[in-house]
Amino acid sequence: MLVATTLSGYAQNTASVSISNDSKETISKHIYGQFAEHLGHGIYGGFWVDKSLTVKKEGRIRLDIVEALKKIKIPNLRWPGGCFADEYHWRDGIGPTENRPRMVNTNWGGVVEDNSFGTNEFLELCGLLGCEPYITANVGSGTVDEMSKWVEYLNFDGRKSIYRFTCQKRTSCSV
Numbered sequence: 001m002l003v004a005t006t007l008s009g010y011a012q013n014t015a016s017v018s019i020s021n022d023s024k025e026t027i028s029k030h031i032y033g034q035f036a037e038h039l040g041h042g043i044y045g046g047f048w049v050d051k052s053l054t055v056k057k058e059g060r061i062r063l064d065i066v067e068a069l070k071k072i073k074i075p076n077l078r079w080p081g082g083c084f085a086d087e088y089h090w091r092d093g094i095g096p097t098e099n100r101p102r103m104v105n106t107n108w109g110g111v112v113e114d115n116s117f118g119t120n121e122f123l124e125l126c127g128l129l130g131c132e133p134y135i136t137a138n139v140g141s142g143t144v145d146e147m148s149k150w151v152e153y154l155n156f157d158g159r160k161s162i163y164r165f166t167c168q169k170r171t172s173c174s175v
Contacts, residue, residue: 029075033134036122037081039108047125048117058128060116066128078134079122083107086140090150093118119153 036043047065049057056063080088084107092101093115100115126133135154137147 030132032074033076033078033131034069034074035078035081035134036125037079038084038105038113039082043117048121059121059124061121061125061128063128066125069129074129074131076132076134077122077126077129078136080136085136085138088138089142089146090119090138090153091146094120094153119150123154 036047038044040046047062047069048060049055049062051060058066084105087103087105087107092103094100097114097116100118102115103113105111105113123133133154135150137150
């Protein structure tokens with residue numbers, strides 16, 4: 001298919017537009033990825049719910065939300081998202097949940113973050129969704145050493161290699 005048109009009329013110059021679908025290039029599916037941010041109820045009270053909530057779930061992950069997201073075939077899920085990534089320290093989100101430190105999420109209303117949704121829970125969610133994990137580095141209050149240790153943690157002990165990492169540009173995150 002080839003569509004071409006010439007635009008003239010009142011313009012001093014003539015412009016031509018040509019659209020063709022015979023390209024051999026493929027757009028990467030990863031531009032259609034999604035992200036999970038600790039804003040509002042995207043994570044807590046969203047797909048990560050209280051143990052006592054009577055909905056179908058795997059651990060604390062709501063399966064109705066997983067099924068809805070699977071329908072749009074997410075290629076990757078980026079986490080932690082947005083301004084929260086600038087304060088998130090991955091070691092706070094591993095190990096027994098009762099031993100994880102709590103913090104105040106100063107970016108989103110001063111809510112208490114209990115770190116019950118951490119690295120392993122994120123990997124579990126990605127597994128249920130059938131998508132690739134996309135990890136965001138903490139470039140706000142983290143260090144290069146901290147990120148390198150996270151990469152090591154994600155790739156050791158028989159875990160599937162995580163190939164996608166990003167360091168998002170630090171911006172003013174004050175609300």
